[in-house]
Amino acid sequence: MSNRTTSATGPQPRPLARRSIWAALARHGVGPLAGLLAAATAIGVGEAAAAFVRPAASPIIVVGNRFILLTPESLRRWAIREFGSNDKSVLLTGIYCTIAVLALVLGALAVRRFAFGAAGLVLFGAVGVYSALTSHGHRGSDVVPTVIATLAGGYVLKLLCALIGSMDPAAQSPSGVLGTDRRRFLKASTAVAGVAILTGFGGKALQRTRYNVAAARAKISLPAPASPAAALAADTDLGKSGQPFVTPNATFYRVDTALSLPQIDPANWSLRIHGMVDDEITLTYQQILAMPLIERWITMTCVSNEVGGDLVGNARFLGARLADVLKRAGVHSGADQLVMSSSDGMTIGAPVAAATDGRDAMLAVGMNGDPLPVAHGFPVRVVIPGLYGYVSACKWITDLEVTTFAAYDAYWVRQGYLQQAPITLSSRIDRPRSGNSVPVGGQVAIAGVAWEQHVGVSKVEISVDGGGWMPARLASVPSIDTWRQWVLPWTPTGPGAHSIRVRAWDADGNLQVGTSAQPYPGAASGWHTITVTAR
Numbered sequence: 001m002s003n004r005t006t007s008a009t010g011p012q013p014r015p016l017a018r019r020s021i022w023a024a025l026a027r028h029g030v031g032p033l034a035g036l037l038a039a040a041t042a043i044g045v046g047e048a049a050a051a052f053v054r055p056a057a058s059p060i061i062v063v064g065n066r067f068i069l070l071t072p073e074s075l076r077r078w079a080i081r082e083f084g085s086n087d088k089s090v091l092l093t094g095i096y097c098t099i100a101v102l103a104l105v106l107g108a109l110a111v112r113r114f115a116f117g118a119a120g121l122v123l124f125g126a127v128g129v130y131s132a133l134t135s136h137g138h139r140g141s142d143v144v145p146t147v148i149a150t151l152a153g154g155y156v157l158k159l160l161c162a163l164i165g166s167m168d169p170a171a172q173s174p175s176g177v178l179g180t181d182r183r184r185f186l187k188a189s190t191a192v193a194g195v196a197i198l199t200g201f202g203g204k205a206l207q208r209t210r211y212n213v214a215a216a217r218a219k220i221s222l223p224a225p226a227s228p229a230a231a232l233a234a235d236t237d238l239g240k241s242g243q244p245f246v247t248p249n250a251t252f253y254r255v256d257t258a259l260s261l262p263q264i265d266p267a268n269w270s271l272r273i274h275g276m277v278d279d280e281i282t283l284t285y286q287q288i289l290a291m292p293l294i295e296r297w298i299t300m301t302c303v304s305n306e307v308g309g310d311l312v313g314n315a316r317f318l319g320a321r322l323a324d325v326l327k328r329a330g331v332h333s334g335a336d337q338l339v340m341s342s343s344d345g346m347t348i349g350a351p352v353a354a355a356t357d358g359r360d361a362m363l364a365v366g367m368n369g370d371p372l373p374v375a376h377g378f379p380v381r382v383v384i385p386g387l388y389g390y391v392s393a394c395k396w397i398t399d400l401e402v403t404t405f406a407a408y409d410a411y412w413v414r415q416g417y418l419q420q421a422p423i424t425l426s427s428r429i430d431r432p433r434s435g436n437s438v439p440v441g442g443q444v445a446i447a448g449v450a451w452e453q454h455v456g457v458s459k460v461e462i463s464v465d466g467g468g469w470m471p472a473r474l475a476s477v478p479s480i481d482t483w484r485q486w487v488l489p490w491t492p493t494g495p496g497a498h499s500i501r502v503r504a505w506d507a508d509g510n511l512q513v514g515t516s517a518q519p520y521p522g523a524a525s526g527w528h529t530i531t532v533t534a535r
Contacts (some may be wrong), residue, residue, distance in 0.1 A: 322384070
């Protein structure tokens with residue numbers, strides 16, 4: 001049936017009520033769509049522009065980095081506890097969703113009065129510029145993608161709002177024919193969506209093409225170590241816990257603040273050592289490789305690790321002794337802190353004593369036989385056994401200043417963490433998992449790991465249902481700087497719930513702290529406890 005009325009004189013205008021319905025839809029439904037398309041275009045154009053500046057200058061990344069700096073430490077700890085190494089993906093998803101909601105609101109306001117939309121866009125742009133100029137390791141040019149993105153978003157919003165306005169019945173000729181303007185809007189919206197998709201995904205692809213160091217990393221042939229890692233004994237990995245002695249690079253935990261992984265060509269990398277030293281020196285990547293390298297098994301732990309948590313891993317690291325580098329520079333007697341800076345501006349403060357007391361602290365270039373993965377600090381990072389990562393493990397290091405703890409607080413210390421924090425004795429049950437079912441009368445392997453790097457673990461004990469402590473069998477270890485696997489055979493004698501608890505003793509005869517404490521401002525403490533059901 002035709003949607004027009006006819007008469008002897010020809011077609012008649014649509015009823016006013018029907019035109020009013022379209023006007024309402026245009027303003028209240030299509031308006032938010034215009035805002036969403038404008039935001040998508042701004043994001044896409046920003047990614048494309050960042051491909052010609054640097055990936056870290058992407059508007060989304062600079063805002064995300066600024067958000068991290070402003071995030072209360074309690075919220076940051078919650079995110080790490082809930083999402084672990086996926087916390088950055090969750091943050092970026094949250095940013096995209098927030099922008100989408102605000103864009104819908106902005107579009108609805110803009111079709112009523114474009115000045116409102118323009119003001120909102122200017123505010124968005126101002127936040128982006130502020131973030132670009134105040135994030136860690138920022139450069140002046142980082143504002144360029146945000147400015148271009150804001151202009152692109154403003155142009156699209158104005159264009160779509162104008163087309164929506166032309167569909168207002170008050171702006172129509174007496175004929176009231178609106179179909180042409182609807183088609184123009186739909187065509188424009190489709191074109192805008194195409195531009196947003198093309199610039200967004202194309203910009204990301206161009207960033208990877210222009211800045212990805214995978215090809216440079218693949219060409220690296222690491223030299224043989226002057227001091228190889230100890231060979232692993234046959235019983236180093238008991239194969240009972242589900243957690244291998246060696247953590248693969250791909251699953252090694254990662255906790256840092258870098259939303260965009262620094263892409264550093266080793267040919268352009270250098271490390272400056274300065275401050276309270278006799279001679280300031282600068283080392284290139286090739287000079288590091290030319291030094292006598294050491295290879296060691298080292299377990300690393302995050303201070304944010306909960307009791308029983310998985311923010312811990314063990315790998316074979318290759319690198320130059322940090323003590324040799326510091327000796328070459330000549331550290332002054334009053335210096336007690338090494339302030340290490342990464343290429344993205346992060347600062348980590350480590351004790352001078354921990355780098356020079358004979359432990360295997362190193363400028364690492366290799367991990368499990370390969371060049372460092374980009375996510376773990378390629379081309380060079382610092383690894384110091386016996387310290388948590390926040391006071392030792394500087395990734396993508398480019399600057400090392402010898403100074404004092406009284407003179408400077410590194411990033412995490414400014415967030416309230418302890419200035420110095422050696423590893424605490426910890427143990428964990430990996431098998432069975434809490435909540436698992438086990439067979440009544442069948443033998444169950446209770447297994448896990450324990451660690452206190454640079455001290456060592458001498459004994460692990462298990463208690464079931466509050467009973468006496470039973471000694472577990474310990475695996476061999478190549479050094480005191482790694483975690484140690486343990487296993488205890490157990491046969492459930494009756495059905496129902498059973499509570500299993502673990503504790504460890506270190507090589508100095510000290511018992512693991514049993515009092516429960518959360519991981520702030522230092523490490524967590526307590527005996528890991530699980531519950532299983534025998535059936």
